[in-house]
Amino acid sequence: MARSYVHEARKRVGPKRARIRPIVERLTAVHPDAKIALWHGNPLELLVAVMLSAQTTDVNVNHVTPALFRKYRRPEDYLAVPPEELERDIYRTGFFRQKAKAIRGTMRMLVEEFDGEVPRRIEELVRLPGVARKTANVVAAELGNPQGIVVDTHVLTKQEDPVKIERDLQKLVPRHDWGQFPHLLIWHGRRVCIARRPLCEECVVNDLCPSSRV
Numbered sequence: 001m002a003r004s005y006v007h008e009a010r011k012r013v014g015p016k017r018a019r020i021r022p023i024v025e026r027l028t029a030v031h032p033d034a035k036i037a038l039w040h041g042n043p044l045e046l047l048v049a050v051m052l053s054a055q056t057t058d059v060n061v062n063h064v065t066p067a068l069f070r071k072y073r074r075p076e077d078y079l080a081v082p083p084e085e086l087e088r089d090i091y092r093t094g095f096f097r098q099k100a101k102a103i104r105g106t107m108r109m110l111v112e113e114f115d116g117e118v119p120r121r122i123e124e125l126v127r128l129p130g131v132a133r134k135t136a137n138v139v140a141a142e143l144g145n146p147q148g149i150v151v152d153t154h155v156l157t158k159q160e161d162p163v164k165i166e167r168d169l170q171k172l173v174p175r176h177d178w179g180q181f182p183h184l185l186i187w188h189g190r191r192v193c194i195a196r197r198p199l200c201e202e203c204v205v206n207d208l209c210p211s212s213r214v
């Protein structure tokens with residue numbers, strides 16, 4: 001029963017390939033301000049903010065980073081203080097010991113191998129200690145070089161494995177939209193497609209959405 005309902009709904013809205021472009025265009029039009037919520041002013045701050053955002057909210061990270069980034073301006077600054085001092089400075093974001101260790105390891109590698117600059121390529125970013133593929137994807141996309149699509153709990157496909165989900169999306173979403181697409185989904189989820197009470201009647205993609213309640 002449920003299965004045939006899903007099948008009918010998918011048939012009604014047509015093939016994904018034909019829907020993706022209007023979906024991206026319409027979401028871009030209604031969420032022109034959709035962007036990363038982590039406060040940052042340069043690539044180094046972006047990298048640190050994304051590393052701190054693991055297992056916590058962007059709001060928590062944004063509470064910590066203004067003072068943090070005033071104090072630590074270059075990779076060397078993170079290495080110039082005892083580890084415990086950095087741990088105290090990022091305490092509020094949780095998992096502060098692991099995060100401080102990862103940040104220090106990353107800063108050391110930036111200094112030793114990248115002239116103190118944040119690399120743009122995913123292959124280089126994932127070499128940094130404590131920088132997982134998702135972090136690398138977010139940073140690369142924000143620096144104008146998306147090489148994947150950031151997959152989070154808001155993204156569901158027939159797959160459950162994030163790597164497979166990312167692969168599905170890469171086949172579907174035009175490459176030049178890879179960076180912006182996750183932000184559109186996040187902002188649409190916050191404003192319209194709210195998990196327990198989606199506002200389908202107000203939704204600009206309701207005619208293209210198999211889950212529409214309209």
Ligand code: SF4
Nearest residue numbers: 193200203206209212
């Ligand atoms: S139609 Fe409803 S379920 Fe589909 S994206 Fe819009 S708000 Fe979400």
